Structure formats: C-alpha cells, structure tokens
Amino acid sequence: MLLFSYLLLSGIATGALYALVALGLVVVNKATGVINFAQGEFLMFCGFVAWMIHVQFGLAYPFAFIAAIAAGFVLGAITDRVAFRSLAKTDIVGLVLATVGLAFVIRGTARVIWGGKADYLSFPPITSPEPLMIGTIMVVPQQMIALAGAVLILLIFAAFFQFTRIGKVMRATADNPRAATLVGISIENVYTLAFGTGAAIAGAAGVLAAPLTLLYPDMGFAFFIKGFAAAVLGGLTSLSGAIVGGLLVGVVEAMAGGYIDSSMMELSPFIMIMIVLIICPTGLLSLYKERHV
C-alpha cells in the first residue's frame, strides 16, 4: 500500500507536468494545425532561464517562475514571427521538419550558454527534500509543490480561455478561422499568441520540473515525447483530453517503474503510445464521442 500510494502520487506529480507540456502542444495545434516539436526545448530553455535568475542572480523562486513564463512567451512569439509565418502554407512534412530544426537550434544554443553534453546543473530544492509521512502515505513535498503549481497553471489557463477576451478570440479562431476573420479577428496575431501561450505553458512546466530533475540541454526531448503522447491520448485537439492523457502517462510510467523494473520507466510510455495508436488512433476520449463525417 505504501509503495502503491507513493507511486501513484509521484506518477500524478510528473503526469501533471506532462499534462502541461501536452496542453501547450494542444493550444498551438488547435490554433495553427502545427505540432511544435520544439516544445520540450522551450521547457528546457525556460528551466535554464529560471536557474539563471534564481541561482545566479539570487532572486526568489516566484520571480524565477514568472520570468521563465515570460521568457517562454517571448520565445514562442519570436518563433512564430520568424520561422512559421512564412511556413503557414506548406505541408505537414515541411512544418514538422522546421520545428525539429528549431528544437535543435534551441538545444545547441543552450549547450553553448550553459554547458556541454555531460554538464548537469542542479536546481536548489524549494522545500526540504525529506519525504513526509501523512498517516500511512509517504509524500514528497517537492513533488507536491510541482503538482500544486501545475494545477494552478492549468486553472489560470482554463480561466484565460474561458473568460478573457483574448482567450475567447483564440477559441473562436480554433473553432472556425474563416468566421473569425469575418468578425474582424486577425488570425496571424492569434497564431503568434497561440505559439507564445503554448511556449509559456511549457516554460511553467520547465520551472516546476527543474527542482525534481537536473537541468541539462538534452532534457527537453523526453518531456516533449511524453507530452506528445499525452496529447495524442487525448486526441490532439482536446484541452481536457491532454490533461487526462498527461496524468495517465505519468501514472503508467511510475507504476511500470515501481512494479516491473526501473528501466521500464523510460520504455512504458512508448509502448503505451504504440498500442493506443494502433488500437484507436484518434485518441482515448474519441471512444466516447460520436464521429462527425
């Protein structure tokens, strides 16, 4: 029971981070039809930015958090303006390859600034790293902070999409770009916003993940592929699906690592992706939806 509850909690905590990555992917994909393969690199880069502000400049963690989110937004918006605006009319092969290229540019840049292949930077823990016992359940405070932060971010963005004018504009564009243009929405600006928002969410995930994992330039890809898996589980266009998918990936990963073999932790998400893609390629939630033809 102790092991199970521990695995479940830590699975949910990492799953919440995957959910954030997946959410960023879905926000971009809904608005622009692109899967941003550089999402994991945004996360990594923002993690490093937060490290710089928190450790090198000595500012408090909340400042680092906000700065990383801002950095993510700027990075995403620049990406859209520089690289993707001119690509908007090409096919999916070109778009995917361009985002893969972007991922490597960011990774290389991080390597130049913050260190080489074997350099790992540790992010100082926010709370004591000692696990607490609550009743018969073991809780790692650091994970709980990540979880709380992820939930907070999810709520903020849910409110953003639901209640603010910009959020409504973005939803309208995702729903029907042509009608959105007709009522005077500038689709191009929405694309930039979507890229920025997606990257900001990834940045938040990066700051939350940094104290749990070490920071290194190659960390982004694992987050990307698990977030992508989560997004696919949820059907690639559903925000709630992305969150469910993220939690599922995190829990499955933790369980496989705890009960089968620790090396299975890396493998289980991929096996899960392949099974899901073969059985129901349009995502788990689509099983409960009628299909529009």
Next chain:
Amino acid sequence: MSIFSRRNVLAAFLTLGILVPAFANAYHLFIANLIVIYVLLAIGLNILVGYAGQLAFANAAMFGIGAYGTALLQVHLSWPFYFAFPAGALVAMAVGLVISLPALRLSGLYLALSTLAFAQCTQWVFLHWDSVTFGAGGFKSPPISFEPLPLNKPVGLYYLSLLVAVAFTLFAQNLVASRIGRAFVAVRDSDIAAQSLGIDLLRYKALAFGISGFAAGLAGGLYSQVLNFVSPEGFDLFQMVIQKSMIVVGGLGSIAGSVIGAGAIIVILELLREVKGAQEIVFGGLLIFFVTFLRGGIIGTLQSYVPGWDEPLHGARVVSGANTASEIGALDEKQSTT
C-alpha cells in the same frame, strides 16, 4: 545537353569517388567512406519521405539495427562478415516492414509519433539488453579482411561501400522512374486518389518502408565496420536529424539531391566537430532555412538555373494550401458538397 548536366556531374563525382584512395590520407578516406554510407541512408530515407511521403522517424533506428545485426551475428554466432552483412540488412528491412503495418492506419503526425516511439524503444533495447547488445558501453566489431585481394582494410571497405552505394543509387534511380516510383508519388500526393486508381496502399507503403529499411541496414553494416565499434549513441535522434537535413538540403524527392545533400552535410559535420553545440545549431538552422526559403533544396535551385538537371518525377510537390488549419479544409469540403 549541357556539360554540367546531372549525368555528367554525378559521373564526375563517381570518378572522383573511385580515385579517392589514391591521394587521400587515412582521415580523408574515413570521411569519404562516411559520405558513401550516408548516400545510402539519404537515398533510402528520400524514397520513404520524399517520394512516398511517409513522415517517419525510424531511419536512425533501422540504421542501428543494421549495425547491431551485422556486428552481433559476427560476435555471437561467429558468422563471417559477408553473411552477417546482408543478414543484418534483411533484419532491418523486416523491421521496416513491421512498422509499416501501423503506417497504413496512421498518417502525418500520428505516424511521426509512432515511429519516434519505435525509435526510442530500439534505443532502449540497445541500452538495456546487456547480455546481447553489451549495453551502453558498446562493443568492438570484428574487422573484416579482404584476404585474396591486395587491399588493406580501409581501402577495401571503402570500395565495398562505394560498390554497394552505386548499385543502390542505380537501383533507386530506376525504381523511382518505374511504375513503383509513380505509385509512391501518387500515394504521397493523395492517398485517396491513389487508392481510387487501383494502387494498393498497404503494398506500396510497406514497400517504401522495406526499401528504406534495407538501405539503412546496409549502411549500418558498413558503418559498424568503418568505426570498428558499435554503441547506442550513434543511433539517436540527432542521427535522425542529420539524415533528415541531408534530404531537405539536397532536395526532397530527388535521388541526385540525396547524393549531393549527403556529401554537403557530412563535410559541414566534420568542419564543426570541434565546436560545442555548433553542429546542432547549424543543422537545425539549415533545416529551417531550407524548409522555409528553399523548398526544393539544392537540387531545386540547380533545376531552375542549370539545364539538364531535370529528373523524372521531380515535379513540383503539391502544396496543400489550407493546411494551416484543418478546419478550413473541412469547411471547404462541406461547402463544396452541399
């Protein structure tokens, strides 16, 4: 026929390639051998991505399977290289055929994800199946000898690679000009239209995956011999990006472009070897630049400015206009049907 036409230039490259061992030092010969191996990889990948339009990310994994297959058959079963080499390539081809099965149901992004996942699984097997693959440290592969021929190992291996690469290039050139090549292009441009013309999607997608897997397997076997060493590191995502940038820089959907792209990328890779992070920045930048501004790659530029570079079937890729939002396309369909 202009003097700088495709045929003449490629023939000049080949002559140069044959003459390389005569004047190159050991390092240059090594680079030349790498280029030849990457020509195999790039052509295989271009058939899959550029001609058949399947956005797959498993080529590096198949390259690895070819290398591991060839080397492990020699180490564990003490097969001679000349049996292990084709066997390793056949294993890679078989794996290619197996991963093409989900490809029939998946397209675009979903295919990209499932092949990425597959590549990660392969990497995991290389790393963790210690008893067979020797884990993260890798292992030495037994060197081949060219006993009866008066060749030392690097030169002999170079000519063997060149022979395989030239044979495969000719095969690919004829393949893409044949019924099969036309079917690939039809599948790429619209699989529904292709199907309605009587093209068996499963068969041709599987064929494209199989051919590219076989080429990657051959390249892997040669690569294991060139390095004398096999380890999981060489077959990761960066390997995949190197191969992708070759076909994008050379020209998607062009055999001559694959050859040029492979040469250009390997030279850049070697020039940048010393600088930390620079390889990644330059490759990523090249990918973005060519996809954004030079969609046809080097070959596209050549085709528009130098006479004699036209290839059968190079034809302009159909750019599906309203791709930015699938909803627009769906909307159009709805409107045109109602």
